[in-house]
Amino acid sequence: DADVTQTPRNRITKTGKRIMLECSQTKGHDRMYWYRQDPGLGLRLIYYSFDVKDINKGEISDGYSVSRQAQAKFSLSLESAIPNQTALYFCATSDPTEIGNTIYFGEGSWLTVV
Amino acid sequence: QKEVEQDPGPLSVPEGAIVSLNCTYSNSAFQYFMWYRQYSRKGPELLMYTYSSGNKEDGRFTAQVDKSSKYISLFIRDSQPSDSATYLCAMSAGTGGFKTIFGAGTRLFVKA
Numbered sequence: 001d002a003d004v005t006q007t008p009r010n011r012i013t014k015t016g017k018r019i020m021l022e023c024s025q026t027k028g029h030d031r032m033y034w035y036r037q038d039p040g041l042g043l044r045l046i047y048y049s050f051d052v053k054d055i056n057k058g059e060i061s062d063g064y065s066v067s068r069q070a071q072a073k074f075s076l077s078l079e080s081a082i083p084n085q086t087a088l089y090f091c092a093t094s095d096p097t098e099i100g101n102t103i104y105f106g107e108g109s110w111l112t113v114v
Numbered sequence: 115q116k117e118v119e120q121d122p123g124p125l126s127v128p129e130g131a132i133v134s135l136n137c138t139y140s141n142s143a144f145q146y147f148m149w150y151r152q153y154s155r156k157g158p159e160l161l162m163y164t165y166s167s168g169n170k171e172d173g174r175f176t177a178q179v180d181k182s183s184k185y186i187s188l189f190i191r192d193s194q195p196s197d198s199a200t201y202l203c204a205m206s207a208g209t210g211g212f213k214t215i216f217g218a219g220t221r222l223f224v225k226a
Binding site: 044 | 118120122146148155156158159160211217218219
């Protein structure tokens with residue numbers, strides 16, 4: 001089983017609908033992230049969390065919200081989806097004490113907003 | 115100007131070729147330099163990590179960092195079809211993933 005699991009892996013939704021992407025991890029890391037990947041723009045940070053009580057905005061947080069339900073669970077919500085939020089979304093974790101600055105990514109959630 | 119610039123390719127090479135992938139950056143505070151490999155429909159995985167300037171070799175892969183030129187490279191020797199993937203450079207000024215800036219990624223195709 002993957003260390004970082006995302007659900008759903010694929011979703012098509014309509015403009016204006018609320019959608020939630022869920023993430024769970026078994027690595028025991030405190031730090032969790034949500035990224036968005038677009039062709040030509042690379043990975044951009046949406047939100048990050050250092051622990052259950054900590055939520056921080058990333059580079060592109062507008063139109064998104066997150067919830068850290070437990071150390072292992074971090075969900076991303078689009079309250080009212082719009083077509084330019086069509087992208088590949090990644091949940092990730094890291095351990096700041098780990099040499100290599102490694103970020104561990106899930107397999108991604110493809111979201112299409114029509 | 116983006117903090118990290120990376121040619122998106124695609125780059126197509128024959129099996130056995132030496133591949134050179136590159137990134138430039140503008141932030142002189144970056145100290146940690148990484149290369150991630152991303153296969154189709156998968157998440158990125160850390161391939162190489164280098165701290166500050168210099169070279170690091172791991173099997174067929176060599177990472178180079180030239181801080182004076184703000185330029186990093188990844189070389190792949192004896193490239194294989196299994197190396198076909200998108201390669202993302204990444205860098206940060208400190209530890210902690212939230213500070214990591216990613217390049218756009220270069221798509222590499224290695225033809226058998």
